[in-house]
Amino acid sequence: MSEPDVLRVPWVHRLVRSRWPQLLVTLVLLAGFLVAIVAGFAGSPVGNRNFAIVGVWIAWWAVLMLVAVPLLGRGWCGVCPLGAPADWIQRGAILTPGPRALGLGRRWPAQLRNLWLQNAGFLTLAIASAAILTRPRLTALVLLALLAAALIVSFVFERRAFCRHLCPVGGFIGLYAQLAPIELRVRDKRRCAAHRDKTCYTGCAAGSGCPWGVYPGALDRNAACGMCFECVRTCPYDNVAIRWRGLRNDLVTAPGHRLDEAFKAFIMLGSALVYTAVFLGPWGDLKAAALGVGSRAWVAYAGVVIAFLVGVLPGAFFLAGELGRRFSHSPLTPRRTFASHAAALVPLGLAAWVAFTLSLLLVNGSYALVVASDPFGWGWNLLGTRNAGWTPALTGALPILQAVVLIIGLGATALAAMRIARGTAGATAGRQAAPVVLFAFVVTVAMLRLLVG
Amino acid sequence: MQRSWRVGLLALGAVAVLIVPVPGGAPAGGERSFRIEATSTGFTPAVIRARAGDRVTIELVAMDVVHGLFVDGYELSTTAEPGRPGRLAFVADRTGAFRLRCSVTCGSLHPFVVGVLKVGPQTLLWRAAMLAVIAALGGLWLARR
Secondary structure (H helix, E strand, O other), X not given: OOOOEHHHOHHHHHHHHOOHHHHHHHHHHHHHHHHHHHHXXXXXXXXXXXXXXXXXXXXXXXXXXXXXXHHHHHHHHHHOOOXXXXXXXHHOOOOOOOOOOOOOOEOOOHHHOOOHHHHHHHHHHHHXXXXXXXXXXXXXXXXXXXXXXXXXXXXXXXXXXXXXXXXHHHHHXXXXXXXXXXXXXXXXXXXXXXXXXXXXXXXXXXXXXXXXXXXXXXXXXXXXXXXXXXXXXXXXXXXXXXXXXXXXXXXXXXXXXXXXHHHHHHHHHHHHHHHHHHHHOOOHHHXXXXXXXXXXXXXXXHHHHHHHHHHHHHHHHHHHHHHHHHHHOOOOOHHHHHHHHHHHHHHHHHHHHHHXXXXXXXXXXXXXXXXXXXXXXXXXXOOOOOOOOOOOOOOOOHHHHHHHHHHHHHHHXXXXXXXXXXXXXXXXXXXXXXXXXXXXXXXXXXXXXHHHO | OOHXXXXXXXXXXXXXXXXXXXXXXXXXXXXXXXXXXXOOOOEEOOEEEEOOOOEEEEEXXXXXXXXXXXXXXXXXXXXXXXXXXXXXXXXXXXXXXXXXXXXXOOOOOHXXXXXXXXXXXXXXXXXXXXHHHHHHHHHHHHOOO
């Protein structure tokens, strides 16, 4: 049975082609983003009384990791308040392209067309995360810096260079978007091949050429598609589909083979372990070291975290992959084995983040009620919920939920590892995949130990 | 073997892991008293242990500012001010690992001031680890041609 194309539903098609619904959501999010910056600088320094902390690191993060990324892939990028102003600059208008685009329109340097800068950006934020997640002013500074970077980069370079190559959030959304149950693809590639003007890429009066620099006719992964829907608007043949593909994902149909993508998977998986140990673990000295940015203890902490994320974890995985390669007599090089099989860790990484985020939401979600009434901590009571107490939810069921999520993630990783190995090692795929799955099992048990042990 | 059979066998294994009884700890019903010192970065001791059925008494001592103590799963809490300890007494009738959390805003790290109460055998952890074995082997097995 073919996968359903939601754009065949007339009202969905109208909703997607119109720019208004997307713009309205973006404007609401942009307002929230600006409130978070103001609250961070001018509001209460107490994190759980400030919208910058609760709105961003509890509410937004929970929506992103529990709903948007698992179900919509890069759906968030389509309404991101950082990306939208960048688009407006380049279009020279807010809705349809204006008469004259602003900005210099330079091409992003070829050497930087990868995820390395995003990996470095996420690492930088990760080692300072305890301070960023608890100090409103620091959160506001980070948000402001991201906004400034997005605007400057979009003014100088063409398309969404910031989103594709710099945004630390966009990097991991792209990684996990490969698991999303929806995909944007063309209906008939032959029609795209025959279309001379390629308006989906070059743009026309109906809309911009793909802001993400993707040619939809060749799109086979969710990773780089920003779900902005410009191609739906610019295709003269109505040849773009948004399909519900269910459990099918991009890891097997189009596995990545790039080292930058592989390291993104390790940095994200390892960060989930680190964040869980620091924020949800009982080790006060570790928390103090993580919080004390600039101190000697923090330098040691940052060094250990970086060594773990880009050295120990990938190193152990490399050994596992190499063991499998030798057992299976695979023709692949060690480097290619490492890069292609790292894609199998994507489901486990997402599961680890979902498990971590469940803790954040269920235990501290009630602070959202407080800051909804009093976003700056100035004593307002807009919705009458300022004095709502801290009410952790489902704390008895939380460890069970987290264990279930991790086990599902491991199962999906094992499936993906075996399917990737079938493409690289053929009949001896089991021997290639087994050490990789063993690696994933050890990580899962470590995560279980941190969360439910 | 057909895929549906494989799925069935794996499901059977998972059910077995969930229902097989786990050996219990030492006989319980005793008294366990703990003095927990709270600071704005954590609790000391950070991990406390009791046997299932023990009557647990926790004295919470605030070392710097006002702190609270909330026990996940048991949904109990107390607060302590510097010089005025808080007290919590309950029967540890549920096994597993339960997070102890500060329930009164105490500083930057407040939402992450965490300790752990471990009661009896860690049944959930062991069952989850066994299910993880099944998930890992199952993934490999289901994807085999």
